[in-house]
Amino acid sequence: NKKLRVAVLPGDGIGREITESAVRVMREAIGKDKIEFIEGDIGGIAYDNTGDPLPKETVDLCKNSHGILLGAVGGDKWDHLPGDKRPEAGLLRLRKELGVYSNLRPAVIYTELREASPLKPHIIGDKLDIMIVRELTGGIYFGEKERIEERASDKMAYSKYEVERIARIAFEQAMGRRKRITSIDKANVLFSSKLWRETVEEVAKSYPEVEVNHLYIDNAAMQMVIDPGQFDVIVTSNMFGDIISDIASVITGSIGMLPSASMGDGVSLYEPIHGSAPDIADKNIANPMATIISGAMLMENSLNMMEEAQRIYRAIEKVLEAGYRTSDISTKGGVPLGTREITQKIIEYL
Amino acid sequence: NKKLRVAVLPGDGIGREITESAVRVMREAIGKDKIEFIEGDIGGIAYDNTGDPLPKETVDLCKNSHGILLGAVGGDKWDHLPGDKRPEAGLLRLRKELGVYSNLRPAVIYTELREASPLKPHIIGDKLDIMIVRELTGGIYFGEKERIEERASDKMAYSKYEVERIARIAFEQAMGRRKRITSIDKANVLFSSKLWRETVEEVAKSYPEVEVNHLYIDNAAMQMVIDPGQFDVIVTSNMFGDIISDIASVITGSIGMLPSASMGDGVSLYEPIHGSAPDIADKNIANPMATIISGAMLMENSLNMMEEAQRIYRAIEKVLEAGYRTSDISTKGGVPLGTREITQKIIEYL
Ligand SMILES: CC(C)[C@H](C(=O)O)[C@@H](O)C(=O)O
Ligand SMILES: CC(C)[C@H](C(=O)O)[C@@H](O)C(=O)O
Numbered sequence: 082n083k084k085l086r087v088a089v090l091p092g093d094g095i096g097r098e099i100t101e102s103a104v105r106v107m108r109e110a111i112g113k114d115k116i117e118f119i120e121g122d123i124g125g126i127a128y129d130n131t132g133d134p135l136p137k138e139t140v141d142l143c144k145n146s147h148g149i150l151l152g153a154v155g156g157d158k159w160d161h162l163p164g165d166k167r168p169e170a171g172l173l174r175l176r177k178e179l180g181v182y183s184n185l186r187p188a189v190i191y192t193e194l195r196e197a198s199p200l201k202p203h204i205i206g207d208k209l210d211i212m213i214v215r216e217l218t219g220g221i222y223f224g225e226k227e228r229i230e231e232r233a234s235d236k237m238a239y240s241k242y243e244v245e246r247i248a249r250i251a252f253e254q255a256m257g258r259r260k261r262i263t264s265i266d267k268a269n270v271l272f273s274s275k276l277w278r279e280t281v282e283e284v285a286k287s288y289p290e291v292e293v294n295h296l297y298i299d300n301a302a303m304q305m306v307i308d309p310g311q312f313d314v315i316v317t318s319n320m321f322g323d324i325i326s327d328i329a330s331v332i333t334g335s336i337g338m339l340p341s342a343s344m345g346d347g348v349s350l351y352e353p354i355h356g357s358a359p360d361i362a363d364k365n366i367a368n369p370m371a372t373i374i375s376g377a378m379l380m381e382n383s384l385n386m387m388e389e390a391q392r393i394y395r396a397i398e399k400v401l402e403a404g405y406r407t408s409d410i411s412t413k414g415g416v417p418l419g420t421r422e423i424t425q426k427i428i429e430y431l
Numbered sequence: 432n433k434k435l436r437v438a439v440l441p442g443d444g445i446g447r448e449i450t451e452s453a454v455r456v457m458r459e460a461i462g463k464d465k466i467e468f469i470e471g472d473i474g475g476i477a478y479d480n481t482g483d484p485l486p487k488e489t490v491d492l493c494k495n496s497h498g499i500l501l502g503a504v505g506g507d508k509w510d511h512l513p514g515d516k517r518p519e520a521g522l523l524r525l526r527k528e529l530g531v532y533s534n535l536r537p538a539v540i541y542t543e544l545r546e547a548s549p550l551k552p553h554i555i556g557d558k559l560d561i562m563i564v565r566e567l568t569g570g571i572y573f574g575e576k577e578r579i580e581e582r583a584s585d586k587m588a589y590s591k592y593e594v595e596r597i598a599r600i601a602f603e604q605a606m607g608r609r610k611r612i613t614s615i616d617k618a619n620v621l622f623s624s625k626l627w628r629e630t631v632e633e634v635a636k637s638y639p640e641v642e643v644n645h646l647y648i649d650n651a652a653m654q655m656v657i658d659p660g661q662f663d664v665i666v667t668s669n670m671f672g673d674i675i676s677d678i679a680s681v682i683t684g685s686i687g688m689l690p691s692a693s694m695g696d697g698v699s700l701y702e703p704i705h706g707s708a709p710d711i712a713d714k715n716i717a718n719p720m721a722t723i724i725s726g727a728m729l730m731e732n733s734l735n736m737m738e739e740a741q742r743i744y745r746a747i748e749k750v751l752e753a754g755y756r757t758s759d760i761s762t763k764g765g766v767p768l769g770t771r772e773i774t775q776k777i778i779e780y781l
Contacts, residue, residue, distance in 0.1 A: 155619070169619040199554045199657050221587065226622040233626035234588035237571065241581035267670070269505070269519040272576040276583035299677040306656060306681050307549050320617070324674060327649040331656050 094357030096152025102369030124154030124168035134171025148383030153357035197334030215322025251316035261313035337368030444707030446502025452719030474504030474518035484521025498733030503707035547684030565672025601666035611663035687718030
């Protein structure tokens, strides 16, 4: 089995269109036939086809691949289903099965798209470059859940081991960047946050060059809106990471451009930050760039194709410089291209 | 015991200055000697004086008052203390002791302060008027907590009863406003959120005129930054309310102007949204207006002094119209006044 294999999980809504775009670009950048792309079902469509939002074949496919590219899951259509049948449950189980405890979510601003930020120019500043490191396989997402008649509960639990390993990832990231870490918790109220904070402090001792700062989640959410430039690397728990990374991505004004990587000890999973946007599915208007960039990250980190990935990043920059946009990021002037058309442009610039 | 009694709990940091201002304005608006203001200790200062961030005398004082005005609690100085000795623990225990399960946090923009918003003018729009109804005595703040060596946990639990009573408060608010409710949860992941959503839907049946919308907390945090005008009344759990209300207050650009009221079946508690800001304490620069407005809310809701409260609201508007500012809200041009000086101005305009 010499051939490199990428599992492609389109999922729901715009998932099919954007993963198709990404695969087209990746094939083109790599040269045909060096990689096999194999498709698997996940989310609502998997439920519709098999009764399970994460069929066993998909898990097997993923575990036997060198990297996984995911579109997005979910939609109103499946909202009435019991918790474990919902599209999101499929994604959560996949994260857990793969053990991808570390979710990297960069929030950057493309110079050409600065105008799209909802924040005033003096607040967003000249550039923004935040790396959010979110714990992905623990916390309240995976703690014990109970429903007893008229009462329900979810447990937010962390072990020192879980915090240590994600903290280390964050410190390593910081070492390759501006050497600043902000750890986000709610240590004035939560026991799990106190453990989090203590453990981050302990790990910090091995990285004396890195400046560490702790913020409560409520304050961090505010700071993200009034002074985002203060952040370099953020490390936080599963749920706080879900919230803060969404704020970070939206202030860039280009959520349709942002990729993410989920890593652990085995195969890694790459997906755009944005959701499945069922309302614009199959209209050829979705922005495929976050998924294309996710694909490039997959090539860089999981297939060791640094150069080919760089070509993709550069092609995207050139496409933006040339003024091509999709409708979500089109500011005054430009004529937005469709999903397929912008994909074609990127391929031309490769 | 005919005389009306207000408990005043200055707390830490700027707490003393701002509550002093508020009491001055309230006395002036009411006419001397109709009310007695009695001071009690809470937070870090209470810990320093008595070893307990919420001494029994303070609880007794509060329960025997007609309303409670609080400054703010907390500061780095006490961060090393064990969980139950921290200033915040005093505040949480007070909320629980009083049973103030309903926390109303209005986020409004004063026309004169529109420029201070971090959001672009077309996003913040002409006006913003959101009422956040946060559940305050349940959820993960008060669920079972555990710390066993290298593992720690917090339980987020809700009963149907708890959700029902807070939902009813929110729907009543909506009926007196634009009749739109957004309920915020994470029902795609949390059992407690599913119960929350079901229960809100049930309560909604009694308010057919109110339009109800459900958002996940990650999406809600984004929406608050890109389209805050969509919100009228928000109802949410203790922790999500903590986060979303801080974002809402900061996008107004005038967090130093925002009051809050915490109500239940007994005495109500009024306090500014902002924190204790130890870095600017005792410098006569803190903005006392959020606390003064909290005092006016106390008069309106707990002392039945509608007219006197209205005079205070109007005085504050006039002071802003006349161009007087504190440093936190001073935009270009104006000369900021000190805490005492702006208080004096408000008294002049009464
Ligand atoms: C779909 C949902 C379960 C998921 C999460 O909350 O983790 C999504 O919001 C994300 O951030 O990847
Ligand atoms: C001080 C802290 C415990 C408190 C909270 O989280 O409730 C504060 O942030 C608030 O919102 O009143």
